[in-house]
Amino acid sequence: RNRAAMKIQARARGMLARKKFRPLVLHRAFLSKIVTKIQTRSRVWLAKRAVVRAREARVERASVDIQRVWRGHREKAYVSTLRGQKARYTHYYRCVVFIQKRARIFLEKKRLKEKYQRKFVAACLLIQKQVKVMRAKELLTQLRLEAEPIQAVFRINTEKESQGVMPWTWQMWMVPWLGRPTEAIPDGDVAGEAEEDAVFQNLFGKVTPAEYKNIAATKMQALAHGKEARNRVNQLREVAGEFFEDLFGTFWKSIDRRRYAAIKIQSLRRMYIVRREGLIAKMKLDHLGKCEEKLIFVQATFLKYVEQARLLVGMTADAKTSAAVRLQAAWRGWLARKHTDRIREEALWTMKGWFEYTATGRDACQVEVKFVPNPSFDDYKHFVAHGPPALVALDYSIEDLEDQLKMSIAHIETLLGGPLHGPSVTSQPKGDRPLSKSSSQGAKRNQLTAEQEAERSRPPSKSPEPFPPLGTSGLKTSQSEGAPPKAERSRPPSKTPEPSPPLETSGLKTS
Numbered sequence: 001r002n003r004a005a006m007k008i009q010a011r012a013r014g015m016l017a018r019k020k021f022r023p024l025v026l027h028r029a030f031l032s033k034i035v036t037k038i039q040t041r042s043r044v045w046l047a048k049r050a051v052v053r054a055r056e057a058r059v060e061r062a063s064v065d066i067q068r069v070w071r072g073h074r075e076k077a078y079v080s081t082l083r084g085q086k087a088r089y090t091h092y093y094r095c096v097v098f099i100q101k102r103a104r105i106f107l108e109k110k111r112l113k114e115k116y117q118r119k120f121v122a123a124c125l126l127i128q129k130q131v132k133v134m135r136a137k138e139l140l141t142q143l144r145l146e147a148e149p150i151q152a153v154f155r156i157n158t159e160k161e162s163q164g165v166m167p168w169t170w171q172m173w174m175v176p177w178l179g180r181p182t183e184a185i186p187d188g189d190v191a192g193e194a195e196e197d198a199v200f201q202n203l204f205g206k207v208t209p210a211e212y213k214n215i216a217a218t219k220m221q222a223l224a225h226g227k228e229a230r231n232r233v234n235q236l237r238e239v240a241g242e243f244f245e246d247l248f249g250t251f252w253k254s255i256d257r258r259r260y261a262a263i264k265i266q267s268l269r270r271m272y273i274v275r276r277e278g279l280i281a282k283m284k285l286d287h288l289g290k291c292e293e294k295l296i297f298v299q300a301t302f303l304k305y306v307e308q309a310r311l312l313v314g315m316t317a318d319a320k321t322s323a324a325v326r327l328q329a330a331w332r333g334w335l336a337r338k339h340t341d342r343i344r345e346e347a348l349w350t351m352k353g354w355f356e357y358t359a360t361g362r363d364a365c366q367v368e369v370k371f372v373p374n375p376s377f378d379d380y381k382h383f384v385a386h387g388p389p390a391l392v393a394l395d396y397s398i399e400d401l402e403d404q405l406k407m408s409i410a411h412i413e414t415l416l417g418g419p420l421h422g423p424s425v426t427s428q429p430k431g432d433r434p435l436s437k438s439s440s441q442g443a444k445r446n447q448l449t450a451e452q453e454a455e456r457s458r459p460p461s462k463s464p465e466p467f468p469p470l471g472t473s474g475l476k477t478s479q480s481e482g483a484p485p486k487a488e489r490s491r492p493p494s495k496t497p498e499p500s501p502p503l504e505t506s507g508l509k510t511s
Contacts, residue, residue, distance in 0.1 A: 024366065149175040150203075162212035165219075172203040347378040348385055 153171045157163050202208065207215065274280060288295070346352075355369040413419055 021360075024360075145175055157209050159209055162209045165212045165216045166207075166209050169208060170204060171208075174201045174203060176200060343376070344381075346374070347376050348382050349374045350377055350382070 151173050153173065154168065155171060156168050157166050350373070351371050352374050353369065353371040355367060357365045357367040359365045
């Protein structure tokens with residue numbers, strides 16, 4: 001029983017669900033069929049436009065290739081000319097460089113030869129000069145020895161063994177022939193070269209570096225004697241100091257203690273008197289009275305600096321505030337301009353659309369799309385932005401347009417066999433339905449034939465070219481076959497249609 005009840009319930013629920021959603025499914029299939037036709041037409045138009053654009057791109061690529069090949073040929077010829085000129089210039093340059101090289105080699109060899117000759121002459125002169133200087137020095141030494149037989153010399157001790165004791169010495173040398181009779185010295189032998197055993201004598205021979213040990217011993221003895229004497233004198237001074245300290249120490253200490261005590265008592269008494277009579281406060285008030293003007297000046301100066309700092313802070317804050325205001329004004333102006341552009345763009349829309357959807361399953365939803373007339377639509381701006389070219393209607397005067405309108409009305413009355421009833425074509429009611437495409441094209445062809453006949457019969461002084469009334473379809477243009485005419489693409493209707501009720505669709509197919 002339970003299974004039978006469950007099966008009955010399942011069948012009933014299935015029937016209710018199919019009954020509920022069957023209209024939605026049928027309506028969605030109907031709308032899909034309509035949308036498929038629209039999508040097909042749109043895709044055909046897009047494919048034709050793509051073919052035209054591809055043809056134009058192919059022509060453009062072909063022209064670019066032709067230009068590229070021609071420019072390449074011209075540049076190759078120019079480059080070959082430049083290469084020939086470069087080769088000729090390189091040959092000339094190498095020849096000039098070779099000639100310059102040989103000339104410079106010749107000049108350099110000549111310069112080196114002259115240089116070596118000058119150096120040889122200078123070396124000969126230098127040798128001669130040095131020889132003359134050496135002979136002059138020898139003669140000067142001989143003359144100086146004759147004039148000064150005894151000479152004092154200061155020398156630095158270079159022997160490491162005795163350098164610490166005697167870093168330098170004074171030497172007094174005496175010539176060996178001093179004290180000999182003059183006639184005993186042969187001519188030309190002033191320095192005593194005849195006697196090979198004669199040598200110069202050092203009169204300070206006892207203080208030479210060779211006697212550094214005796215000199216060191218003497219210095220050590222002198223240092224020891226001096227230290228012993230200084231120790232003895234220090235001991236005597238210590239004994240005398242202790243004696244005088246014991247004699248005068250106690251007496252002077254007692255005198256110092258009494259003097260410090262008297263000074264302490266006096267300072268305490270004077271402080272007590274000052275506190276009792278208020279002398280510090282009086283002196284403070286007197287000092288403030290004397291410095292009153294200076295204090296007022298200092299206070300005014302501080303107040304001035306405080307106000308200046310406050311003014312600087314206010315100026316900085318004002319600059320920041322003005323900068324912030326300018327930034328806000330610029331930002332708000334940009335937003336206002338952007339909003340204005342958006343409103344201007346929306347004023348050119350003929351209708352507005354919106355949609356909403358409701359989920360009906362895991363992979364399905366119900367979509368509702370509505371299109372309503374744009375309440376802010378501006379037909380004049382739309383005509384200015386997307387109207388016909390200037391050659392179609394804007395070059396004619398009002399009189400010509402009125403004549404053409406009358407001709408069109410007369411032609412339509414001829415076709416209908418009687419006068420027109422109701423408003424004219426230019427003021428069609430908003431609720432009327434437009435003619436079909438085939439009827440409008442036939443009327444246009446008949447109208448163009450009548451206008452051409454009327455144009456032949458008109459005088460030549462007034463010969464404006466007839467054109468179909470505004471709002472008709474099928475204008476003649478010079479566009480290519482693949483793309484729709486420009487007038488049909490961007491030209492708005494001549495009258496504002498009656499706002500139709502919103503279109504409600506659900507489940508539209510999207511490409």
